[in-house]
Amino acid sequence: xxxxxxxxxxxxxxxxxxxxxxxxxxxxxxxxxxxxxxxxxxxxxxxxxxxxxxxxxxxxxxxxxxxxxxxxxxxxxxxxxxxxxxxxxxxx
Numbered sequence: 001x002x003x004x005x006x007x008x009x010x011x012x013x014x015x016x017x018x019x020x021x022x023x024x025x026x027x028x029x030x031x032x033x034x035x036x037x038x039x040x041x042x043x044x045x046x047x048x049x050x051x052x053x054x055x056x057x058x059x060x061x062x063x064x065x066x067x068x069x070x071x072x073x074x075x076x077x078x079x080x081x082x083x084x085x086x087x088x089x090x091x092x
């Protein structure tokens with residue numbers, strides 16, 4: 001079983017659940033299981049072509065999947081994955 005940490009702004013689409021668990025061999029498999037269970041998340045994570053939105057960062061442990069194999073990144077059982085939405089703002 002793998003787990004994915006859902007950030008607070010997206011929890012309104014998971015009924016308040018902050019952690020989702022499912023067996024998966026890859027990040028894509030885990031994300032697909034997540035959006036299958038919580039379909040309201042799909043447009044917030046994926047674009048019309050099914051690609052991960054550019055402002056969403058996904059980490060396996062402490063590593064950004066863009067530095068690994070993207071959504072094809074393999075997962076060992078028990079791996080923790082985190083979704084990190086981009087944050088804008090600051091002082092100009």
